[in-house]
Amino acid sequence: MAGIVLLTCALLSFATTITGQGQQVFLEYMQGRIGVLEERITQWHDQSSRYSSELREFKNKVLTLLENIEKERESLRNEMENTNVRVDRLEREVDYMETQNPAPPCVEVDEKLTELQNKKKKKYEKLTDCSDTISQVSAMKILKRFGSTSGLWTKDPVGNSEKVYIFDGVGNDTVFVFSRMKEFTLSSSSRKAAKIKLPFPWIGTGHVVYQGNLYYIRHEQDNEFQVIKFNLANKTVVDSAVLPIEEQVPVYGLSQFSYIDIVADEEGLWAIYATKENEKNICLAKIDPSNLGIEQMWDTPCPIENAESAFVVCGALYVVYNTKLPSRSRIQCVFDVSGTISSENVPIIYFPKRYGSHSSMKYNPKEKQIYAWDDGYQIIYKLTMKSKEDLD
Template sequence: MVRILRLVFVLFCGLAAAQQQQALMDYLERRLLAIEDRISLWHEQTSRYASELREFKQQMVAQLEGLDKNKEVLRSELDSVGARVDRVEREMDYLETQNGAQPCVDVDDKLVEQQVTVAKEKNKAKYSKLTDCSDMISTIKAMKILKRVGGSKGTWTKDMGSSSGKVYIFNSTGEDTVYEFSSLREFTSSQGTSAATSIHLPSAWGGLGHVVYNKHLFYVKEGEELKLMKYDLQKSMVVDSAVFPAKDQLPVYTLNPETYIDLAADEEGLWAIYATKENQNHVSLAKVDSKTLAIEQMWDTPCPRENAEAAFVVCGTVYVVYNSKLPSRSRIQCVFDVSDMVTNDDAPTVYFPKRYGTLSSLKYSPTEQLLYAWDDGYQILYKLQMKKKLEV
């Protein structure tokens, strides 16, 4: 009896185990089917996403191509508008030069004749040229913006009377420290004035009219009395000074009123550009002996101070650059040749492709035929194209 019970128990246990095993297999099969369904759904969604991504990519490519085309059209339209604006500016400047303001009062003919006679007597002495230079400016061939160092107003230049490649930076209108770089490459590659040699002058300069010529720095001493200073850059000392022989002086440029005397150098030597009340608010010019600071000769020019911002001298011809109180394009609008070979009718109106504010200084390099310009803290080089003066 006991054996029968044991056999029944064993059979019952085997049957239960078989049922559990079958249930486990069914469960596993259901799980596998669910996983297969999810994998199939994932494949379907992935395919759909890939298709949508391809369509979106095609749409973006088409839109980018359309934007490129629109960009080219806009660029072409902007170039056309810029050319039209430049043409309008030139026409307006031309009309300004041709249609000057009419006088508000009648001028006595005898007084005019007397003024002309005085001017002729004053400039009657013939200027003796030191060189055979007969070049005049035809146009500005190219420009290059080098970097930005310093404030809105300043001067930068090379030694205009020697082959030295040193560059000099005069920041602001009234300081006593000049920064000297050994070369133009060192200046452009340096950070600020960190690589420069500091030259401390015994007195501060006034205005923006300094020039370096034949290893000497010529500047106007700041103060009530306008005194020309000659500083030897090799000996680091002032070697000469002289009071400028002009009375009732005015700022030579109304757009840069800090400058009373603008010193310049060209193929003929050293010059001083200035203004006095005696010349009826016009720019005056003087030839300066660079060795003794003596004034060799003086001229009254017909170039007005109003709206003038800078000037420079090339081959004995002073070129006065004008702008407006609301900065626009600078232009050479008045010239005066000490040898009477160039008149305003002969000289073309030259525009500066300026990008910032007002030119605070222009320094001419005779050996390079370059203009060193300071424009709102930017140091710019203008390459000049020359032509021969015409005999009159």
Template sequence: MRGLLILLGLACLAGAQHQALIDYLERRLLAIEDRISLWHEQVTRYASELRELKQQMLFQLENLDKEKEMLRVNLEGVGTRVERVERELDYLETQNGAQPCVDVDQELIEQQVTLVQEKHKTKYAKLTDCSDMISTIKAMKILKRVGGSKGMWTRDTGGGSGKVFIFNGTDADTIFEFSSVQDFTRSQGLSESRRLKVPSAWSGTGHVVYNNHAYLVTRGDEVTLLKYDLRNPAVADSVVFPVQDQVPVYGLSPETAVDLAVDEEGLWAIYATRQAETHISLAKLDAVSLDIQQMWDSNCPRENAEAAFVICGTLYVVYNTRQAGRSRVQCVFDVNDMVSADDAPLVYFPKRYGAHASLKYNPLEQLLYAWDDGYQILYKLAMKKKLEL
């Protein structure tokens, strides 16, 4: 009997412990369910917030697209207005342009070279009866784009064979030759040209081709003019340019120390010195010996000058801005006193790519051979007669 009571007691105790365990497990499950329910609520809330954020972002993106389209339309409208204003300014420039800087033959400057000093005392003797001056630019033709942003191209300005010569860059020693303008235009590039290697690298873009010779400007301790025979490739002559304390001739083309030019009268040199640092000077050269025959100071400023050329003994200086805009002839100097202030042209070039690295006049064709940001351009000039004072 006693043993039975013990067994019953143990059974009751085991039942109580089992119930306690079940109660504990039920409480843990309820707690887990509560946590799961809380996590579910949080996930649902986060998902809702993310949907709201997505909607807001889509709305913002739609607004940005609309604003972008409005900005594009506005910019197109501004571009149209700018083009219209530019056309109006171009028209106003041709009607009421800035007064050109015109000067006539001044007293001849003092030089260190005795021969040059003697030649200063005489009046310039014209070689021809040429009395043409620019009226306007009649037409423009873009032929090609070869080479770098700066260079020079031309035909033989003395007649010769009509070949085309390319001087690529401001520091090189290879001249590229084409048999004609048509061959140059049809070519695939400089690789199809005949190459002439000169013994010294040239400097700047101030070279010319005249009577089957290339006249080059080289720089070392001194500025040297090099005469190179193109028919029998060799140096025919070279001289040190007899001007002391030179500075770059153009404010916008610092690589060019001397700019050679050819017109109906022959060979010229455009240069600048420290003594007359703010203005450009002009010299007449003997094309055979390279001697300086006569020299002048002009009143044309160097500042913002990009290039120049000579026609019938008249120097035309072309100006621009450092942020390349529209080139214009704004200063004229005539060595024969045949250009008045009222008659001097104010010529604007058609707006193209940047600024002219070189402008070379061909008197046989009355064309300007221009190099503009790697483009080779021809300008056809319309002429009129000078009015002698």
């Protein structure tokens, strides 16, 4: 543009040397040429603006396409991972079923329903000679207040380990471990604890440490719950299984965050759960700790309503009840898998009044004590036992 101005100035200076008719013609010629140049400059400016606008639109379209492609790629990747997990679980369950069961007969029946019915009908064969039942709660000891209002704490009842395991909250992936009870009691925070990072987060407060392994509940898709067997020594997943239970509901009316409660007693491991099919009463299952298989199942008469926790002692399920406004918790329903005792011949057993309601109660068969979590307080209940034969 500056060059055109200089050229114009030079031509005008040249025009001053021309006189008369020639000067007028020259000026008209120059005005025409300058008009053509201005028109071309305007066209170039318009085309440049249009190209810039089209380039921006093209760039935005490309960015949008790239974002959509990335989202679709991530969605496909998640679907592939979920499919791989389900296929792997299905293959393991099929392998297990093939090794444990003979070829099915050629009849049109619901095999899963038949299997569950058989496990509920067969007589339970005790593994030990344990015949104790709870006589009373003889003492209560409040250790401290640690963590959230809901959680659980426990020890391994098998072996000589004194480690204390803390599960803070109803959904997390980090377990705090104290080397002994005194260290946990005197510690002011979790900084003195060792930490175990789990491969999957847990849900609820239905976990247990047994024979050096952690058995905990993982929530999967489609409202499925998986039991994870995690070795605490080498920090690896030993096994996992989805229990043959459909349409699960919270097992305790006052603790809606727990769908499966894995507990230990003198006989081994048990699963306390509830289903939509039998949503009014609690169910019980015996678990094989080696492979997480269900050995036997029972429908109990113990209602879910107002239940806050439960545990098993010598093959008998004790369900603890409360009210929505926290009061004294009490054992109000007992179900013995051997049929020796029932709620009718066991008196209601009250726990000492505390702060709120229990989010977990873990029975330790070695110590005959219950490790309870009550509104963030860690409590030990000492139990007094008597023989089932002494019941009236």
